[in-house]
Amino acid sequence: xxxxxxxxxxxxxxxxxxxxxxxxxxxxxxxxxxxxxxxxxxxxxxxxxxxxxxxxxxxxxxxxxxxxxxxxxxxxxxxxxxxxxxxxxxxxxxxxxxxxxxxxxxxxxxxxxxxxxxxxxxxxxxxxxxxxxxxxxxxxxxxxxxxxxxxxxxxxxxxxxxxxxxxxxxxxxxxxx
Ligand SMILES: CC(C)(COP(=O)(O)OP(=O)(O)OC[C@H]1O[C@@H](n2cnc3c(N)ncnc32)[C@H](O)[C@@H]1OP(=O)(O)O)[C@@H](O)C(=O)NCCC(=O)NCCS
Numbered sequence: 001x002x003x004x005x006x007x008x009x010x011x012x013x014x015x016x017x018x019x020x021x022x023x024x025x026x027x028x029x030x031x032x033x034x035x036x037x038x039x040x041x042x043x044x045x046x047x048x049x050x051x052x053x054x055x056x057x058x059x060x061x062x063x064x065x066x067x068x069x070x071x072x073x074x075x076x077x078x079x080x081x082x083x084x085x086x087x088x089x090x091x092x093x094x095x096x097x098x099x100x101x102x103x104x105x106x107x108x109x110x111x112x113x114x115x116x117x118x119x120x121x122x123x124x125x126x127x128x129x130x131x132x133x134x135x136x137x138x139x140x141x142x143x144x145x146x147x148x149x150x151x152x153x154x155x156x157x158x159x160x161x162x163x164x165x166x167x168x169x170x171x172x173x174x175x176x177x
Contacts, residue, residue, distance in 0.1 A: 007068060007099065009107045014064040014076060014115065017057040021065055022049040024072035028096035037134045038094050039158065062116060066095065066108045073099050076108050078116045080123055088125040089116060093140075105140045110176055113144075117172055124172045129156065132164040141168045145176050 017025075028034045029043040029052070043049050057063040057075075066074035074095035081088050091112065095105050113126055130137045132151060142148065146168040155165040170176070 007102050007104060009103055011068055012104060012107050012111070013067045013070070014108060014111050015067060015070075017053045017063060017065050017072070019050065019053060019058075021072040022046055022053055025049045025053060025065075025075075028074060028094060031097055033097045034094050037131050037137065037158070038092070040094075041159070062112070062119060064112065066093075066104065068099075074104070074108065076112045078112055078120070078126070080116075080120045086122045088127055089120060089123045091116075091126050091128045093137075100136070105137075106143045109140060110144055113170065113176065125169055126172075127167065127169045129165045129167055131156075131158065132166055138166060138168070141170075143177070144170065145174055146170045147174075 023046075026043055026046060026049045029040060029049055032042050035042045043052065060077065061080065062078040064076050065072040066076055074093065076093040077091070079090040079092070080086065081090075091109065093105055093109060095108075116123060116126065128137075128141055128146065129152070130141065138148070147170070149167045149169055152165045152167055154162040156163045
């Protein structure tokens with residue numbers, strides 16, 4: 001999809017993935033700039049994109065496509081935990097690089113949290129783990145009032161390298177700006 005000049009944030013929607021999103025998904029899932037900070041390895045084929053959408057995104061309780069005019073420009077996920085951890089959920093997201101820097105991710109995370117609060121009534125804590133180097137993502141969370149709780153040293157492996165991760169949380173009782 002061609003880059004539009006300025007996106008009207010009220011036109012951003014979140015919806016479940018469809019098989020027909022595979023082309024658009026590959027635009028961001030296949031971009032090293034986008035996958036640098038995600039757990040994904042860069043998708044390299046339509047088949048991989050299709051399988052991921054079919055086998056992971058569609059059956060998932062909350063995996064949504066960030067859309068403009070119903071075309072997928074990004075990915076957002078809420079992963080509620082179970083058992084004694086069912087009070088919390090992980091949040092993750094990624095956006096096609098052509099759309100960075102317009103407030104779209106912040107808008108999408110805000111919308112997803114509002115939906116997550118309704119869909120997962122047990123969840124009172126939304127958390128996100130962000131690589132220390134990923135300043136844009138930290139800023140997204142800080143704009144939404146997530147609390148920076150601390151740095152977890154060498155907490156995760158990404159692309160074969162250990163990473164320091166920043167833990168952020170937002171409680172269901174916290175105000176969202
Ligand atoms: C992180 C990501 C989702 C942000 O999307 P976005 O729509 O550009 O985010 P927003 O526009 O809502 O906010 C980005 C903020 O970061 C700021 N920012 C961008 N690059 C920055 C940098 N290098 N250092 C500091 N701040 C930075 C922007 O200025 C903006 O803040 P502002 O609104 O106060 O000006 C997008 O860059 C992305 O998809 N990255 C790759 C995948 C990823 O990192 N996912 C998150 C994993 S935890």
